[in-house]
Amino acid sequence: MxxxxxxxxxxxxxxxxxxxxxxxxxxxxxxxxxxxxxxxxxxxxxxxxxxxxxxxAELVNEVVETQEVVLEVATAADGSLVGTLEQGLLRYFDQVRQDPRRERAMFELTQYAMRSPAMEGFAARQYERYRRLAVQSLDEAATRTGHRWARPLDELAADLVALTDGITLAWLADGDDGRARRTIAFAARAIAAEASPGPERPATTAGTTRTTTRTIRTTRTIGTRGGAA
Amino acid sequence: MxxxxxxxxxxxxxxxxxxxxxxxxxxxxxxxxxxxxxxxxxxxxxxxxxxxxxxxAELVNEVVETQEVVLEVATAADGSLVGTLEQGLLRYFDQVRQDPRRERAMFELTQYAMRSPAMEGFAARQYERYRRLAVQSLDEAATRTGHRWARPLDELAADLVALTDGITLAWLADGDDGRARRTIAFAARAIAAEASPGPERPATTAGTTRTTTRTIRTTRTIGTRGGAA
DNA sequence: GTCTATAAGGAGATAGAC
DNA sequence: GTCTATCTCCTTATAGAC
Structure with a gap:
């Protein structure tokens, strides 16, 4: 018409x-x-x-290029790196919970692309993009909390992407919120353990609630179950 | 005929x-x-x-019940927990590399089941099984290296499953062996960091190559890149 | 440029001979 | 129990009127 x-x-x-x-x-x-x-x-x-x-093919391309957030870093509750990472992961998880079908669609499209000879290399590009986004998040998290990553950021980004993928898949399968949050806490600890206290000072501590001012509290944070779980 | x-x-x-x-x-x-x-x-x-x-439906059921290995624990190169975990993960990864199509099929079947109302709950059972298998592996790894897990084993199993899933998915997408091995090293460190030196003695150190006899070397093992990467 | 109608083929499933 | 032949439906894609 x-x-x-x-x-x-x-x-x-x-x-x-x-x-x-x-x-x-x-x-x-x-x-x-x-x-x-x-x-x-x-x-x-x-x-x-x-x-x-x-x-x-067009959809798969568009989906890759418009993928925005792996995890959105929001200054931590207590200024710690673990806390910051955990907050970011929890925000990501909220997005997944809010629209699980979107996430499922993303996984299916990736697998579809991997099966199509015409879309060879698409999946690789998608994961490269995921990592680039993760790099940004990790960089920002470290800067904000005054840390320095002890390994190449690109490697850590791959670790983070693996964790988010795994957490998402498991949650899509069983829908267990508590379990997902516990694994998120673990993921935050694991990633944070790859940082050393660095020379970079947190930009500002203003505007955050519960500013414990305990800056640079880092690395060995086993048992910090955060606000999750 | x-x-x-x-x-x-x-x-x-x-x-x-x-x-x-x-x-x-x-x-x-x-x-x-x-x-x-x-x-x-x-x-x-x-x-x-x-x-x-x-x-x-029958296939999906069979596939769940015959799923055998998440990771096969083989006594570590140097008796360390990280090393043991890393070895186990590398063995798992070898299996994936040896038959990627099998792994792809598993992911697709899981997603298929999640879409079929008739197979409601199958995916959850599958992940439960994954976790049970991971529990066994983790239990054995700790026992062999004289450690004690600092968190409920079921939770750690979920963390491990998330990591293996994420590692596998990324590798299926880009086929980057080196990256997978680096993430595996990270995963081993991350899981090992959730253990404390425990009273359980390693059962025996006989029969393993390169028995450095350095028992109970634990927790803080950042930078132990093992034999991988 | 947008519609209706239809072609051409692949899918799951079954009838009925043997 | 196993076969050939076929039904019915749904798919992608196109022809051709308007």
């Missing part, structure tokens, strides 16, 4: 496709289901895209 | 289904592809199974 620039149509179809995948999985994302979700007619699909495969 | 007890037929179809899934993914596991893999005719499928869905 309505006229629509082809770019707009493509964009809407991509969004619709992701929505369908989130709801029913990749296998449910038929051209018919997608156009219905987008409120279009079937023929419009093939006017905007050469094939379903082209849409999937 | 050949007569065959129905139980045998079911068993062969299940094995064929898993092979097809490993090769082409769940979406490629059509009844036709499965019977071809098994060297049967299509009608035999529906003689042995009510429906494709029934086979998938």
């Amino acid at each position: 309505t006229h629509m620039p082809v770019a707009e149509r493509r964009s809407r179809l991509l969004a619709a496709a992701f929505a369908v995948i989130a709801r029913t999985g990749v296998s449910g994302a038929t051209t018919r289901a997608i156009v219905e979700e987008a409120g279009m007619k079937l023929a419009s699909f093939h006017y905007a895209f050469e094939s379903r495969e082209e849409l999937m | 050949t007569h065959m007890p129905v139980a045998e037929r079911r068993s062969r179809l299940l094995a064929a289904a898993f092979a097809v899934i490993a090769r082409t993914g769940v979406s490629g596991a059509t009844t036709r592809a499965i019977v071809e893999e098994a060297g049967m005719k299509l009608a035999s499928f529906h003689y042995a199974f009510e429906s494709r869905e029934e086979l998938m």
